Amino acid sequence: xxxxxxxxxxxxxxxxxxxxxxxxxxxxxxxxxxxxxxxxxxxxxxxxxxxxxxxxxxxxxxxxxxxxxxxxxxxxxxxxxxx
Amino acid sequence: xxxxxxxxxxxxxxxxxxxxxxxxxxxxxxxxxxxxxxxxxxxxxxxxxxxxxxxxxxxxxxxxxxxxxxxxxxxxxxxxxxx
Numbered sequence: 001x002x003x004x005x006x007x008x009x010x011x012x013x014x015x016x017x018x019x020x021x022x023x024x025x026x027x028x029x030x031x032x033x034x035x036x037x038x039x040x041x042x043x044x045x046x047x048x049x050x051x052x053x054x055x056x057x058x059x060x061x062x063x064x065x066x067x068x069x070x071x072x073x074x075x076x077x078x079x080x081x082x083x
Numbered sequence: 084x085x086x087x088x089x090x091x092x093x094x095x096x097x098x099x100x101x102x103x104x105x106x107x108x109x110x111x112x113x114x115x116x117x118x119x120x121x122x123x124x125x126x127x128x129x130x131x132x133x134x135x136x137x138x139x140x141x142x143x144x145x146x147x148x149x150x151x152x153x154x155x156x157x158x159x160x161x162x163x164x165x166x
Contacts, residue, residue, distance in 0.1 A: 007125055022126070022150070031145055033131040040125040042090055043105075048116040062114055067105070 002047050002055040006077040008068045009040035043067060046082070055079055085130050085138040089160040091151045092123035126150060129165070138162055 010016050016038050023037040045062070049055035059077055068075040093099050099121050106120040128145070132138035142160055151158040 009125065019126075026145060026149060029149060031141065031149075033141070034128050034145070035131075036127065036129040038127040040127075042092065042123040042125040043102075044119065044121040044123075045117050046119040048118075058114065058116070062109060062117070066109060066112060066114075 001082050002049055002052065003080045003082045004043075004045045004047060004055070004059045004077050005080070006043040006045065006059070006063060006067060006075060007040060008043070008063070008073050008075045010038060011072055011074055014072045041067075052079060052081070084165050085132055085135065086163045086165045087126075087128045087130060087138070087142045087160050088163070089126040089128065089142070089146060089150060089158060090123060091126070091146070091156050091158045093121060094155055094157055097155045124150075135162060135164070 018039045019037040022039065023034060026034050026037070045059070047055050047058055049058060056079060059079065063075040063077065064070065101122045102120040105122065106117060109117050109120070128142070130138050130141055132141060139162060142162065146158040146160065147153060
């Protein structure tokens with residue numbers, strides 16, 4: 001069994017409306033010194049696989065096809081063997 | 084200037100409906116070997132501060148008061164000095 005920690009982030013060139021909204025809120029609350037707020041996702045998934053290679057291939061496929069939008073997002077992941 | 088990378092995750096004891104939904108989708112798409120899908124946020128923020136200590140205090144306060152809900156979420160962050 002492996003645990004994958006997956007990070008999905010917007011590509012640099014893509015505007016981040018959520019980040020802009022959070023930044024506006026922070027400024028309104030007095031945190032004027034913050035800038036460039038970017039929001040992404042962090043996901044954890046347990047996956048059964050016979051070896052690390054199979055786990056890696058499965059997680060990469062899941063990221064490419066389901067969890068990340070390749071047009072506007074990048075993904076990377078870390079794999080850890082668990083129980 | 085410092086760059087904070089902030090991770091906000093649901094506490095272990097809290098049900099993750101988003102994670103349950105993603106897991107259902109993955110199973111429906113044939114990825115039966117995945118389980119325990121948990122979804123969190125990864126945020127990047129640039130912050131002006133005179134030193135690391137001030138940056139750390141400001142980011143901790145921002146997380147406690149704005150970015151994370153202390154009742155159901157945990158947060159941690161990494162700080163990196165930039166330009």
